[in-house]
Amino acid sequence: MKEMDHGDNHITVVDEQGNEQLCEILFTFDSEEFGKSYVLYYPVGADDNDEEEIEIHASSFVPSEDNQDGDLQPIESDEEWDLIEEMLNTFLEEQDEE
Structure with a gap:
């Protein structure tokens, strides 16, 4: 389990x-x-290097009660990965248009 803050x-x-x-x-x-x-x-700094493709990670997360941090959970189903990929592609297309 990963934690995030x-x-x-x-x-x-x-x-x-x-x-x-x-x-x-x-x-x-x-x-x-x-x-x-x-x-x-x-990872911070990954976008400093123009040569390499940035490895983007995805996790689901459960926020803590105070919303300050939470627990990152691995993505377990192909359906979830498909959704994430779709959201990422939409996000990147919007970035390109700006």
Whole structure:
């Protein structure tokens, strides 16, 4: 299980080994279909290097009661991945138009 603590537009992701990594939130969305919230994020600094493609991570998350942090959960179904991919493509298309 990963935990997240989010400031402005960043989250700190703690992996299974207890390593903390600061990540930038690309965007979040809620799915009524799955009754979950999702966050898409990538490691801070990944966009500094123009050569490499940014690896974007996605997790569902359960906010804590005070909404300050929450638990990140892995995406487990293909249906959820399809939804996330669709949302990401829409998001990226909107970015390109700006």
